[in-house]
Amino acid sequence: MGEAVRLAVIPGDGIGPEVVDEALRVLAAVSDGTDLEFEQTRFSLGAQRYLDTGDVLTDDDLVAIKGHDAILLGAVGGVPGDPRLAGANIERGLLLKLRFELDHYVNLRPSVLYPGVASPLANPGHVDFVVVREGTEGPYVGNGGTIRAGTPHEVANEVSVNTGYGVERVVRYAFAAASARPRKRLTLVHKTNVLVFAGSLWKRTVDAVGAEYPDVTVDYLHVDAATIFLVTDPARFDVIVTDNLFGDILTDLAGAISGGIGLAASGNINPDGRFPSMFEPVHGSAPDIAGKGIADPTAAILSIALLLDHLGRAGDAAKVRDAVAADVAERGDAKRSTSEVGDAIVARIGA
Amino acid sequence: MGEAVRLAVIPGDGIGPEVVDEALRVLAAVSDGTDLEFEQTRFSLGAQRYLDTGDVLTDDDLVAIKGHDAILLGAVGGVPGDPRLAGANIERGLLLKLRFELDHYVNLRPSVLYPGVASPLANPGHVDFVVVREGTEGPYVGNGGTIRAGTPHEVANEVSVNTGYGVERVVRYAFAAASARPRKRLTLVHKTNVLVFAGSLWKRTVDAVGAEYPDVTVDYLHVDAATIFLVTDPARFDVIVTDNLFGDILTDLAGAISGGIGLAASGNINPDGRFPSMFEPVHGSAPDIAGKGIADPTAAILSIALLLDHLGRAGDAAKVRDAVAADVAERGDAKRSTSEVGDAIVARIGA
Ligand SMILES: CC(C)[C@H](C(=O)O)[C@@H](O)C(=O)O
Numbered sequence A, B: 001m002g003e004a005v006r007l008a009v010i011p012g013d014g015i016g017p018e019v020v021d022e023a024l025r026v027l028a029a030v031s032d033g034t035d036l037e038f039e040q041t042r043f044s045l046g047a048q049r050y051l052d053t054g055d056v057l058t059d060d061d062l063v064a065i066k067g068h069d070a071i072l073l074g075a076v077g078g079v080p081g082d083p084r085l086a087g088a089n090i091e092r093g094l095l096l097k098l099r100f101e102l103d104h105y106v107n108l109r110p111s112v113l114y115p116g117v118a119s120p121l122a123n124p125g126h127v128d129f130v131v132v133r134e135g136t137e138g139p140y141v142g143n144g145g146t147i148r149a150g151t152p153h154e155v156a157n158e159v160s161v162n163t164g165y166g167v168e169r170v171v172r173y174a175f176a177a178a179s180a181r182p183r184k185r186l187t188l189v190h191k192t193n194v195l196v197f198a199g200s201l202w203k204r205t206v207d208a209v210g211a212e213y214p215d216v217t218v219d220y221l222h223v224d225a226a227t228i229f230l231v232t233d234p235a236r237f238d239v240i241v242t243d244n245l246f247g248d249i250l251t252d253l254a255g256a257i258s259g260g261i262g263l264a265a266s267g268n269i270n271p272d273g274r275f276p277s278m279f280e281p282v283h284g285s286a287p288d289i290a291g292k293g294i295a296d297p298t299a300a301i302l303s304i305a306l307l308l309d310h311l312g313r314a315g316d317a318a319k320v321r322d323a324v325a326a327d328v329a330e331r332g333d334a335k336r337s338t339s340e341v342g343d344a345i346v347a348r349i350g351a
């Protein structure tokens, strides 16, 4: 590398800071003795920052974050129903704003059921797939409005915006990902029979790009059918490409069947490299267990592996995943603290 | 009753006619010796009708169907990818058109895991809930469009339309349903943190109507979290109320965890009684197994129970459900033909 990687760290709220601490210890352990160096800047963002200052994400914050090579985020969001947060939508104003402003058009969410990890499914089989979720379009664009609010004549609309440009780039990423995996299978998930305009764009794009990837086997599932297969035959999936909202739904379900969102990592990726990519556990800030030192930091630690992949350090990423795999295989039902899990994984990396 | 119930029967495509035959046998068996009489009219609609005539659903069809008291539908849709069907969208042009034209604003989908039925979940617990899915609004309205199709500058939009009128009436139905059930719990499922306009309308409506139902316990889940609970703790649900698209997704998943969509029944209900309500299995036409006499007619038969409920014949509906419950309890892995399942259930009703 030569130069240090400038890492913006956003611990966030609730259990965010706790799991980020362990993730950073793992990052330190795996970089130790290599040429990989990190220069960290902490950003205080989230519900607490809003309560303290009234700011969610200022222009200055955004400029400062853009000056980094990558971002590690814990979790953001306050206690649900906290009246002091009623005026703020931390998710839209912070998390989604970062994804949109930093053009994170690939939201990468692997689902791996590690040996030894319990699944709610009786016979999950070999679960090892990745969801390539579009991150900057679809129903998430915030394009909607309300008229006559609060009257019986209220109309509230939400517009899902899908562009040829936006769909093609994420579909290309998904084909490249599928082509690099042993099974080389890509499943498009949408709802083409109902959302005919957006569905047609996605379908035509997958057909067109697919012509350039004769080695990749492509199939299509309606989103409703996809949820059925996720519980009856998750092993059928290799790479799933889908829109922002369907990807949100499918990846929570995928996390649940592969051992819980305590294990689910994600990367919000700007493959162009114009903006820093952001790595975060799929779980939220879990205010109910915050401060107790019992949050599972594994998803945050696996997000470090995705960060290392992104930095071109596949070998280091593999070390993190191997340490996690070895740890979860022996975990059983033992209740360990957040730092004990971190200790165990750090120890395996050092070994 | 006195007068015969005018029942429009739409067997449809694939396995539709096969399962409808058994459902009608069960209907005959349960009405036998009662004052309940049916006058049936068969409508030939679906992919085959389209292939034969080029029509999906004519105005005359619609007028004729409206002259009935209720509708039994098997399943519609041809072989996926059949080039002769490329110009037709049978789902939108027939199924959704009926739901919209007949103002089926409640799409009622119970999920019951009958004793003896295998679930893909290791520990499903006691699954017995019902999804009240809105049926005439949301992303299903077909309000969208495409510009610059087929160019890199294509934009394809889909508008989810939600009205105070439309949301309130389905929410009222859901509260009444929850209030009539022993557990009296209602869960609103939406994505209020992202779809802020539609989400706010749903949330405010549930809060307002909920004030009239102090006996009903209300909670809220984001749709992504709801899919997690459906696989980790489905027993937590009693009544779910949700929009058209989320309801589509949740009910397929709910069907899967409660024994497969071979058992999932649904009612497309116009509670005002201005238009005939329509009862149909959740499953599709399954062209791959059509004509083999191996389709499971249980979902169609359970749809008869929903029809009987709708006609105010709760006792007859219970007879059908009890017969199904007894049958599935003894079913095990035995492979039976469509008519053998019908025979068995008819025999139990006669007994
Ligand atoms: C918090 C929320 C806005 C977010 C999303 O919907 O994308 C979350 O559910 C996720 O999946 O990262």
Ligand SMILES: CC(C)[C@H](C(=O)O)[C@@H](O)C(=O)O
Pocket: A193, A194, A224, B091, B092, B095, B096, B248, B282
């Ligand atoms: C066939 C399709 C249009 C339909 C829907 O999306 O409503 C089906 O999935 C259902 O759930 O009845």
